[in-house]
Amino acid sequence: MDKDKKKKTIYDLAVLAEASPSAVSSVLNGTWEKRRISKKLAEKVMKIAENQGYNLNAQASLLRRDKSNIVGMIVPKYDNRYFGEIAEQFEAMARSKGMFPVVTCTQRDPELEFEAAKELVGYQVECLISTGATDPDRIAAFCKAAGVQALNLDLPGKDAPSVISDNYAGARDLTSLILRRCRSDLGWEGPLRFIGGRLSDHNTAARLDGFMDAHKELGLKVPNENIQASGYSAKAAWDSLKDFRPFGPTGIFVNSTISLEGVVRWHSQLSEGTENIRFGCFDRDPFGKFLPGNVGMVEQDVLQMLEVLFELIGQPNLENKVTLIPCNLEEF
Amino acid sequence: MDKDKKKKTIYDLAVLAEASPSAVSSVLNGTWEKRRISKKLAEKVMKIAENQGYNLNAQASLLRRDKSNIVGMIVPKYDNRYFGEIAEQFEAMARSKGMFPVVTCTQRDPELEFEAAKELVGYQVECLISTGATDPDRIAAFCKAAGVQALNLDLPGKDAPSVISDNYAGARDLTSLILRRCRSDLGWEGPLRFIGGRLSDHNTAARLDGFMDAHKELGLKVPNENIQASGYSAKAAWDSLKDFRPFGPTGIFVNSTISLEGVVRWHSQLSEGTENIRFGCFDRDPFGKFLPGNVGMVEQDVLQMLEVLFELIGQPNLENKVTLIPCNLEEF
DNA sequence: AATGTTTGCACAATCGATTGAGCAAGGTGC
DNA sequence: GCACCTTGCTCAATCGATTGTGCAAACATT
Numbered sequence: 001m002d003k004d005k006k007k008k009t010i011y012d013l014a015v016l017a018e019a020s021p022s023a024v025s026s027v028l029n030g031t032w033e034k035r036r037i038s039k040k041l042a043e044k045v046m047k048i049a050e051n052q053g054y055n056l057n058a059q060a061s062l063l064r065r066d067k068s069n070i071v072g073m074i075v076p077k078y079d080n081r082y083f084g085e086i087a088e089q090f091e092a093m094a095r096s097k098g099m100f101p102v103v104t105c106t107q108r109d110p111e112l113e114f115e116a117a118k119e120l121v122g123y124q125v126e127c128l129i130s131t132g133a134t135d136p137d138r139i140a141a142f143c144k145a146a147g148v149q150a151l152n153l154d155l156p157g158k159d160a161p162s163v164i165s166d167n168y169a170g171a172r173d174l175t176s177l178i179l180r181r182c183r184s185d186l187g188w189e190g191p192l193r194f195i196g197g198r199l200s201d202h203n204t205a206a207r208l209d210g211f212m213d214a215h216k217e218l219g220l221k222v223p224n225e226n227i228q229a230s231g232y233s234a235k236a237a238w239d240s241l242k243d244f245r246p247f248g249p250t251g252i253f254v255n256s257t258i259s260l261e262g263v264v265r266w267h268s269q270l271s272e273g274t275e276n277i278r279f280g281c282f283d284r285d286p287f288g289k290f291l292p293g294n295v296g297m298v299e300q301d302v303l304q305m306l307e308v309l310f311e312l313i314g315q316p317n318l319e320n321k322v323t324l325i326p327c328n329l330e331e332f
Numbered sequence: 333m334d335k336d337k338k339k340k341t342i343y344d345l346a347v348l349a350e351a352s353p354s355a356v357s358s359v360l361n362g363t364w365e366k367r368r369i370s371k372k373l374a375e376k377v378m379k380i381a382e383n384q385g386y387n388l389n390a391q392a393s394l395l396r397r398d399k400s401n402i403v404g405m406i407v408p409k410y411d412n413r414y415f416g417e418i419a420e421q422f423e424a425m426a427r428s429k430g431m432f433p434v435v436t437c438t439q440r441d442p443e444l445e446f447e448a449a450k451e452l453v454g455y456q457v458e459c460l461i462s463t464g465a466t467d468p469d470r471i472a473a474f475c476k477a478a479g480v481q482a483l484n485l486d487l488p489g490k491d492a493p494s495v496i497s498d499n500y501a502g503a504r505d506l507t508s509l510i511l512r513r514c515r516s517d518l519g520w521e522g523p524l525r526f527i528g529g530r531l532s533d534h535n536t537a538a539r540l541d542g543f544m545d546a547h548k549e550l551g552l553k554v555p556n557e558n559i560q561a562s563g564y565s566a567k568a569a570w571d572s573l574k575d576f577r578p579f580g581p582t583g584i585f586v587n588s589t590i591s592l593e594g595v596v597r598w599h600s601q602l603s604e605g606t607e608n609i610r611f612g613c614f615d616r617d618p619f620g621k622f623l624p625g626n627v628g629m630v631e632q633d634v635l636q637m638l639e640v641l642f643e644l645i646g647q648p649n650l651e652n653k654v655t656l657i658p659c660n661l662e663e664f
Numbered sequence: 665a666a667t668g669t670t671t672g673c674a675c676a677a678t679c680g681a682t683t684g685a686g687c688a689a690g691g692t693g694c
Numbered sequence: 695g696c697a698c699c700t701t702g703c704t705c706a707a708t709c710g711a712t713t714g715t716g717c718a719a720a721c722a723t724t
Contacts, residue, residue, distance in 0.1 A: 007478050009680055020704045025681055035683085036702055053477040058454040060680030063391040063709045078416030088410045091437050095444075100451065102434060105423050112427075119432065122390040145385040146339050234618070261618045268622055286566070286593045287619035290600055341710055352674045357711055367713085368672055392710030395679045 008054045016052070017045045024049075028056065062124055070100045071313060072120035073129040073153075074139075076108045080257045082283050085302045086131060086153070093306055099126075099313075108232070110134040114142070121146050127313045129153050136160065151312055153305065155202055162322040163309045165300045167203045170327035171210030171253070171282060174298050177331055178251050178280040179218060181295040186276055188249030191215050191222040195252055196237050196259025197229045204229050204255060207282060211253055229255065237262030245270070252279035257288070264291055289332050296331040340386045348384070349377045356381075360388065394456055402432045403645060404452035405461040405485075406471075408440045412589045414615050417634045418463060418485070425638055431458075431645075440564065442466040446474070453478050459645045461485050468492065483644055485637065487534055494654040495641045497632040499535045502659035503542030503585070503614060506630050509663055510583050510612040511550060513627040518608055520581035523547050523554040527584055528569050528591025529561045536561050536587060539614060543585055561587065569594030577602070584611035589620070596623055621664050628663040 010024040017024060019041060026035045027045040048054075062068050071094050075083050087103045094101035102120060106113040113130070117139040120128055127149040130136040136150075136157030143150035144159070156162035175192065182188045194211050197204030208227065215222050228240040237259035244266075254260045260281045267274055277293045284299040305325045312318060342356040349356060351373060358367045359377040380386075394400050403426050407415050419435045426433035434452060438445040445462070449471040452460055459481040462468040468482075468489030475482035476491070488494035507524065514520045526543050529536030540559065547554050560572040569591035576598075586592045592613045599606055609625045616631040637657045644650060 007680095011680075021681080022683075022705080023703065026683085029682080031683090036700085038702060041702080053474070055450055055478055056454050057395070057456070057680050058451070059391045059395045059456055060709090061682075063389070063395055063680080063711090064682045065709085078410055078420045079413065081411065084410035084416055088437050088439070092439065101436070103436075104433070105420050105435075107420070107424065118387060119390070122388050124389070124391055142385070146387055264619065264622050285619060287596065287617060287623065290596050290624075291619065291622055292624075339710095343710075353711080354675080354713075355673060358713085361712080363713090368670090370672060373672080389710050392679090393712075395681090395710080396712045397679085 007057065008049075008052045009057070010054075013045060013048055013052060013054055016048050017041070019045065028054070029061075068100075068124040068126055069098065070102060070123060070125045071127045071129070072117075072123070072125035073101065073103045073131055074106050074113055074116050074120070074133060075103055076106060076132045078105055080283065081285055082257070082300055082302070083132070086306070089302055089306050090129070093310055097310065106133075108132075108134065114138055117142060121148050127151060129309065130157070130160075131155075133157075136162075149313070151309060153309060156322045157320075159320060161312055161318045161320055163305050163312070164203070164322060164324060165305070166324040166326050167206035167282075168210040168213075169324075170298045170300075170329065171207035172214045173210075173327075173329045174280045174282060174296060175211045175214035175253055176217070177296045177329060178253060178278055179214065179220075182249060182251040182278050185278060185295075186249035188251070188276075189220070190218070190251060191220045191226060192251040192253050193226045193228065194222075194255065195228050195240055195263055196232070196255035198231060199227075199229045207253075207255060232256065232258055234258055234261035234265070238265050241266040246273055246277065248273070249276040250278075252277070254279055254281040257281060257283045257285045260285070260288065260291075267293060284330065289330075294332055296329055299328045299330060301325050301328060339389070340381075340384045341389070342386075345377060345380055345384060345386060348380050349373070351377065360386070361393075400432075400456040400458055401430065402434060402455060402457045403459045403461070404449075404455070404457035405433065405435045405463055406438050406445055406448050406452070406465060407435055408438060408464045410437055412615065413617055414589070414632055414634070415464070418638070421634055421638050422461070425642055429642065438465075440464075440466065446470055449474060453480050459483060461641065462489070462492075463487075465489070468494075481645070483641060485641060488654045489652075491652060493644055493650045493652055495637050495644070496535070496654060496656060497637070498656040498658050499538035499614075500542040500545075501656075502630045502632075502661065503539035504546045505542075505659075505661045506612045506614060506628060507543045507546035507585055508549070509628045509661060510585060510610055511546065511552075514581060514583040514610050517610060517627075518581035518583075520583070520608075521552070522550070522583060523552045523558060524583040524585050525558045525560065526554075526587065527560050527562075527572055527595055528564070528587035530563060531561045539587060564588065564590055566590055566593035566597070570597050573598040578605055578609065580605070581608040582610075584609070586611055586613040589613060589615045589617045592617070592620065592623075599625060616662065621662075626664055628661055631660045631662060633657050633660060 010021045013024045014021040024045050026032045027042045032042045075087050091101045104116045106116050113133050128143050129151045130139050132154040136152045137159045140150040140159035150160040152160050152162035156164050179190050230236045230240050254263050278295050280296045282298045284297040288297045342353045346353040346356045356377050358364045359374045364374045407419050423433040436448045438448050445465050461483045462471050464486040468484045469491045472482040472491035482492040484492050484494035488496050511522050562568045562572050586595050610627050612628040614630045616629040620629045
């Protein structure tokens, strides 16, 4: 059975079944009724395949077929629940629709993003989803040249349809919540600080708009130095705050759970006044709720985003428009 | 250039370069010097390939070659930092070694684990790594029949080499720490409760051994009802505790960050006595440090595990032994 | 000039599965 | 008994790249 290490092929099975390779192939890929193979032979072949531990060579099969059913996705990181859930749900949904998902993690590195995209196209993906990509348009252009559908998730692009969260509204609502809680809990009116992210990034820019508008609604001005979108790491957030010793009450809008790690570190190291600080975070983490001072988190609706995304997969001639998915704000 | 949607092949390039497909192939895969193709032709072909946006068809290439350089990994979930880091680091290390990583997430579903493993073998992976798999031996047997190397990570198996954390020592040390802190912070001696995981799971069993031995060292008996390894979800942990209203001081050994979510929820909902509770968790989360009552977390040494793992990849005739990697205990 | 060597490439088989076309045997209708 | 259909398969081309073999031309050697 497994005497020799080589994989069984349909030719091996054909010999054993005393049938032709094409008959074996059609039995194994389920087209045997269409091809008028007798039930008797089909069962014989299937039994032999089972006994021999036959496994389809996907490379050979895909080479010949026109549809691959492979859907590719690139993701920046697995270091937060948001991208983790995206990857997990994407795989589950793809499988439930009979597709084969391939997800690869590109570390927020633009070159790696592009290289990985090329590799996935080489694997004949039918659709390539760029999640949170630095330069989605470069990937979209490459896909277009190769005749592969491109879609953007989380961060939008001009050259492919995009499905993203409504960052503006989510941030505006979160800002309003933090301001309200600052007033009710601390008797303090604002303005808040904005920590984390990068202004060149579409989502951070949209969130900052929401942040500013929520202040405007209350007639509040935000001084420039309150905006500290200095990057995506915990350390960057910590660096932004490390010399800040609040006189009295303070509120902070935290732009990601990674930034939150830095903020909480700063908060926990303050010698005094920690009870006079309120913050909220864009993106959710199950432990966030238990962090002292945290008044709420924005949960992006991953399921809904992916549902919309999967409706686009396989559709020809789509407009390159951006679909906004509302977020859920959880108050603590 | 990209007028028609079809992908360019080496045959298209051959026509444009007025050369043979085999010459084009060897230029593009770097064997042209070995095959005595002139530098002049090589440069011409490379330029044309660039202009035409040529991309290798991996299926065709792999079908013909003997080595695929693909390494596959199955992972249960992306909902915690541990598996997230494993996936991310695995991909990064594989790439740095010139391999192509394919990671797929199997939701702790034994059937899906096996199906995904078969699919990856169908994609001609050279090595398949089962991470935290429910039934690694079934996968190993399948791999063996197909002549594919199998390795286990995080959870051991009998039929393939395994690289796992030293769960026993990690748990023993964590238990000792919690007991020590219960004594110093609360003046209480134990015994602790053990929450989360499943006793049928090797790692939980090993951790429970460590937990028991740490108690034994101090001459402490642990009553059976203190062991509540009732599953891997936050809800299961919460269910274990929800009717528990501690009289006075209490300490808890939490068996995973997912279980910790449930424990913290219970803790935060107690009406009184929360300051008399200490706990520690096997596995690390960056927010764990800031949770009130948390005295320490065990960090599994993902980097070291993967380094050992990568040394095994490609080695023939390995013993099916288990390599234990020490954990790092962080005290808060 | 005859022979040997090197250079530079092309030819054709091959990997394993898929699929349109075709064909022999058996059955049906008149 | 002949024409026609159905059944149940087989044949052979094909997908795109790789690779062992072969061969003509250029060059070198004696």
